[in-house]
Amino acid sequence: MKSTLKALLMAAAVVAAPFVAANTASAEGEKYILVSHAPDSDTWWNTIKNGIALAGKQVGAEVEYRNPPTGDIADMARIIEQAAASSPDGIITTLADFDVLKGPIRNAVDQGIDVIIMNTGTPDQAREVGALMYVGQPEYDAGFAAGLRAKGEGVTKFLCVNHAIQQPTVGERCRGYADGLGIDLGDAMMDSGTDPSEIKNKVLAYLSANPYVNGILTLGPVSADPTIAALKENGMAGSIHFGTFDLGEEIVKGIKDGTIKWGIDQQPFLQAYLPVVILANWDRFGVLPGNNINSGPGFVTKDGLTMVEKFAGEYR
């Protein structure tokens, strides 16, 4: 029995250590919690983490980032409930699934916590749950704009690589793109999964099975990076029209070497940074911008890549 006791004490010590560290490191000031819907594997959200950290440092507020490890929206609802129970000054969250999240968010608002909806959702939905405002990029409209642009650039048949098929809002980009092009979506939206080599091989297979495809849309770095690799492998890089949502290091390189025509930047930094600043000023001085904020879409092409390149994956 003695050894069991020792094992237990050791385990307790290991578990306890970071609590002590976390508690002493917390700063004075307001506490804001950002709850995202992204699984751990989605690296795009790193910019968000950096964005709230920088804003927290600049305004002197304590900020935390939380997410459901597998991206399960029902788990995310529990995290929002948990965040509300710890009574922060404000919650910044997404509306990845309106049905699931409206209850927990509404309850947080009614409890007296200020909420700002960022990234996913619509201004209407944000108003309905009682949030202060919405900061983000309307997905369908952004996809539609991308489709119009691609149409002008000669795309007639396309492939949309969707790495987040379970999130309906991300799929809206594909639908908007198809409608912008004036083509029926049909089976052009591919459920690629999130594994890079799987995505690459699915794209390769699709392109060889559908030789008339002359446009590709990817929905973020998770699907874009392997697609770049696939196009370099089958020699279509540069000749096929390739647009993507969001930016990342590989995407910036792709834009630079001509593999990618343009990237649609929704400027995630602003989606994380602005809500913290807005909440802090609301709490301190009672001032609030009068409208929702559109952080995107902005088309990033080969011109003017310097800033993007310098801060890709960090703040861009």
Add this chain to the structure above:
Amino acid sequence: MVDIAQTDERIKEISPLRRALIRPELGGMVGTVAVFLLFLLFASDSGMFAAQGALNWSLVSAQFMIIAVGACLLMIAGEFDLSVGSMIGFAGMMVAVFGVVLGWPMWLTIITTFAICLALGALNGWIVVKTGLPSFIVTLAFLFILRGFTIYIPQTIERKTIIGGIRDAAEGDWLAPIFGGKIGTSFFQWLGEAGVIEVFERGSRAGEPVVDGIPMLIVWAIALVIFGHVLLTKTRFGNWVFASGGDAEAARNSGVPVNRVKILMFMFTAFCATVFATCQVMEFGSAGADRGLLKEFEAIIAVVIGGALLTGGYGSVLGAALGALIFGVVQQGLFFAGVESSLFRVFLGVILLAAVILNTYIRRIITGER
């Protein structure tokens, strides 16, 4: 079996104290106490132990408990079910398809969903028993098959992967509140008025308590744990479960219907997954293709923390329930304590490892093996 209470010179005498100490759930009990002490120490001022915070980790623990009971009995019977997570997604989607898209009454929807999922559980079990293949492989196949259908069906019918409107469809139904309702609402209203728990400050629910009842999810969890525990420890069928997992051949030779036991346990696991899914869609009002991802491993982890053996024939439902409680409290408690959330998996690994080591020691003491 029945007259085991009579003195028998073949059974070794064990002192009551020792018998109390060498229970399979001892590791779970020690772990539960340790975890609660830790969080009382480091997160007591964060609202974790106020009504709202307590409900939060209780709900998460109850979710784990529901699937852990099924996984525990199945594991004791010597088999795994890796399709639990996909079954949760599938069952939820079935409720949405029947109840919302096809517009069936909710009670018929729920009964049909249970029937389909139990049949799938039976199919799982039947394939395992008939082919003699490891259940690991067979249920892994179902993990993919069910998840695939869960994405394909709504995509085909509705062009989207989330179907909402279940809450409206369940309005006024007699069966739906068994999964999505709350009990003790008047008691909590009274607590709120008495100032014991906080009330909403503003909005349409101003004045109502922040916790307005015990969700049925928690009631289901407790009921399933009691059912599983009684079934396993107090009935002949429970002995059969242990025997089937311990040594299937020996059990068969002594007349235990091993195949039937295993198939029934697969069906029970499917039942638990469907309860989980139905409670979830009733609470949140929508079914999504991503629901239940990785839940099969969470169930297995809870069971293993609770002291069951991966090889079957040994374990306890109470242990699994405590494992689920530890899992839920740690997962939500880390948020309350303000620990960087990406470290969650590190803690999970540490706790899993510590629990398994502790349980191995306890088991050695019990069985006397070296």
